[in-house]
Amino acid sequence: MPDAASPSPASLSPGPSTVASAVAHFLDSLRAATTRTGYARTLARLTAVTGAHHPVAELEPEHYAGVMAAWDTAAAGTWNRHLSALVSFTTWAQRQDLLATNPARRLTRRATVRRDDRAIPADLLEKLFTDDRHPLRERVLWRLLYETAARAEEILALNVEDLDPELRRARVRSKGGGIEHVHWATAAARLLPRLLQGRQAGPVFLADRRAPTSGRRAPAAADICPVTGRGRLSYPRAEHLFKTASAGLDPHGEGWTLHQLRHSALTHLAAAGRTAPELQAKSRHQHLSSLGRYVRLGDETAARITAEHDPAARRRPR
Structure with a gap:
């Protein structure tokens, strides 16, 4: 019979039950360093909003809303990037049976406005x-x-x-x-x-x-x-x-x-x-x-390609 004073295996290895530990485990699971770096900033904000010791199972939409409030006035692409980090973390936590709900359910991606001049001259x-x-x-x-x-x-x-x-x-x-x-x-x-x-x-x-x-x-x-x-x-x-x-x-x-x-x-x-x-x-x-x-060459390029490959076009003299 084990000694009543001895720690149980669960107490020795609590696992990613808090927000801080879950975030650390999630980031360690990412292979790409660039993705890990990008997600870390968003999830650091999550830890700050909830507190490091907040149970990950008790994450609520209000917590995620508090995280995304930092980027309320940011461009749509920036908002979507940080939201993707939260969604990826949520999916991972659900797969690990750490989270039964979806705290991101009230958040939506924002429509990005594309300008035709995104390429800089x-x-x-x-x-x-x-x-x-x-x-x-x-x-x-x-x-x-x-x-x-x-x-x-x-x-x-x-x-x-x-x-x-x-x-x-x-x-x-x-x-x-x-x-x-x-x-x-x-x-x-x-x-x-x-x-x-x-x-x-x-x-x-x-x-x-x-x-x-x-x-x-x-x-x-x-x-x-x-x-x-x-x-x-x-x-x-x-x-x-x-x-x-x-x-x-x-x-x-x-x-x-x-x-x-x-x-x-x-x-x-x-x-x-x-x-x-x-x-x-x-x-x-x-x-x-x-x-x-990335590649939008326009009507002139389309017209040139069509003309150059027109089977009825007169052959050039050699």
């Missing part, structure tokens, strides 16, 4: 990239995002060890969790050594201040530069800096998003005549159908 991008009033860190980041057509999360997650300057490429963890390579051109290759200044390890893009070494805001060791002690530049900060810097060039005066650099790169390549398989190789989309949102 190349001349405006060049003007932005070459403006020495902007810090070197930002200009290198913008160049890399455009020249690689990579996702912002992938480039911000780069460490110096991931770079291959000789081949002008870097190793990234893709959206699906796999290891892939992105490639850049001459302009970024010329700027990168100035940014790194001989650093051999740590994040490529560093925050402005030294990272705290302890406490709730202390980052993981992998996100701290071993030379400067500064942490990794965050997506929200990088996005804010880009929107602020580009507001004067944006005809709408709102400033552009980091994702528009990827969109612009693919759109410009398509306009230059690159085929869909070539664009897929550059963007690393799993399906060709996904490229439709």
Whole structure:
């Protein structure tokens, strides 16, 4: 007969019964580092709203509404991104038999308004990239995002060890969790050594201040530069800096998003005549159908293709 004073197996391993522990288990279950980083911000807000020790089984729609209130005035895409994090966490918790209800049931995705000019004109991008009033860190980041057509999360997650300057490429963890390579051109290759200044390890893009070494805001060791002690530049900060810097060039005066650099790169390549398989190789989309949102060449291209492939067209003399 076990000693009455000895702890039971359940007390030794309580499992993810609180919001904080459930969030930690959920994030650990995600393979893709970029997804994990994006979801972590939303779920940190959930923990703050409910309290770390709140039972995950007692989550209510009011808790989720409190989380999403932080993004009430944000763009529809931002709202939908944070809502997706909550929905994914809810689905996981239900599969683990931690949650019997759906606290997200009163929340709905918002309709996004697509503008026809989401691709930034190349001349405006060049003007932005070459403006020495902007810090070197930002200009290198913008160049890399455009020249690689990579996702912002992938480039911000780069460490110096991931770079291959000789081949002008870097190793990234893709959206699906796999290891892939992105490639850049001459302009970024010329700027990168100035940014790194001989650093051999740590994040490529560093925050402005030294990272705290302890406490709730202390980052993981992998996100701290071993030379400067500064942490990794965050997506929200990088996005804010880009929107602020580009507001004067944006005809709408709102400033552009980091994702528009990827969109612009693919759109410009398509306009230059690159085929869909070539664009897929550059963007690393799993399906060709996904490229439709980036590539809209318009009536002129459709007319030219039709005319060039018209069987009744007069053959050109050799």
